[in-house]
Amino acid sequence: MINHNSTKIAFKALLLGLIAISGNIQANTVTLKFHSGLSQSRPEAEHIDRFAKLVEEKSEGELKIEVYHAGALGLKEADILRTLQHGMVDMALLYGEYYTRDAPALASVYAQGAITESEQHLDILPVITEMYDDGFSQWDIQTVGGVVAPIFDVGLHCKEPVDSLEDLQGKKVRVWSRHLVDTFDALGISAQVIPQNDMYMALQTGVVDCAYYLSTVAKTVSLQEVTKYESYLHPWAAAPWLFGISEKTLGRLDENQRQALEEAGQEVWETTRELAVDPEREALAREERESLGITVLQPFSAADVDTFVSAAWSAWQAMAEKSGDDGIRYYNTVTQALSQ
Structure with missing residues (x-):
């Protein structure tokens, strides 16, 4: 004879267990807000969205990126270095020439007339990204890959x-x-x-x-x-678009989440690098x-x-x-x- 009371107790225990597991999953999931000043119709936007998707996949759902295109968060490009430094937003699409007020040296990393052959851009990319990394680090910002702009x-x-x-x-x-x-x-x-x-x-x-x-x-x-x-x-001496993350935000992530960010950013970087010269x-x-x-x-x-x-x-x-x-x-x- 079936003991209905025992069955109900077992079902309730199972349900509570599933709720607990679900709660733990939600608690372990970190969602970061990503600012982009570019409209969603720009080709770079597609690569940013792909970055967000890769981060979620590589972290097995532990880390999610919410991308806000076209400045939907209401942030001004000129203020982005300060905004990231204070942790007021987690991530942003960075373009060195935008920050002449706070970091005028970043506009001196790369300039028109720098290259006369498109292939030169690919050779110089490691050097100019190193310079950008140096400049952004002074604002407590780390870069994790980015988008290599096409050389038009x-x-x-x-x-x-x-x-x-x-x-x-x-x-x-x-x-x-x-x-x-x-x-x-x-x-x-x-x-x-x-x-x-x-x-x-x-x-x-x-x-x-x-x-x-x-x-x-x-x-x-x-x-x-x-x-x-x-x-x-x-x-065109095209400065790359870099994915910047506040060090305050980075400090809240575990090793798996950091690795997902790095791998996803590098994958987008390599993909767009292959497309840059055509x-x-x-x-x-x-x-x-x-x-x-x-x-x-x-x-x-x-x-x-x-x-x-x-x-x-x-x-x-x-x-x-x-x-x-x-x-x-x-x-x-x-x-x-x-x-x-």
Whole structure:
């Protein structure tokens, strides 16, 4: 005869046991908040989401990353170093050139004109990431991998045919940084910083005659509607996006969780590194721009590239010197590695 009381007691004991196990699992699961200022439509966002998924898999559910894209946490990029240092957010996507207020030396790690061949970027990556790691560690931030940005072509996009520095004389050029203003100024060429969102109108209204821009993605900002000619100048010296974690947060994680972070970050880094240099991608993008009505002129000559690089390096050095001892050290270390 079945003892129903015994069965009920056993069932209750089993249920309580399952609840206890579930409670322990939930208690052992750590969830970190990850700030990203990039919109979810950016290709980097896909890699960040993959990082979060890998962390959960590799930690067997002990560690989860909640990614907040497009600045959804309400944090300002200029404040991120302070925010991480104080543990007000656990992790963030870091980009060295954003922090000129708090860490101006970080903007001196890498600059346009640094490379003249795309493959040079892959060779120099270990050096520049070491410099970034050094700078971020001063803010009690550790890096755990990141996203190696694609190396796009950079060209001059103009209303009239321009494929030499001589042709640029008398032209007004849109650029994206003070370093580039100083570079073109040294070449006797007028340049001004105009945000990407204002570039189209500046070209349309004649505020500038040309845009110095990433040719590979020029279509995404409709440059073909306001410029008709393009000439390649050099590869983009693309600073990597790094996954930064507050040391306060890192100190709360166990060995398994730390290992999951490191392995996931490194896996994303290696994957994106393999995708960074892609001649076929660049060629297809060039063909697409031609199909949109752009006349792709001959690239700037080797002599012009040398002249531009020399001016860019001088402006880079001056920028580094203004940022202090760290900036000078970063500049000397990276340029020495590039020169080898």
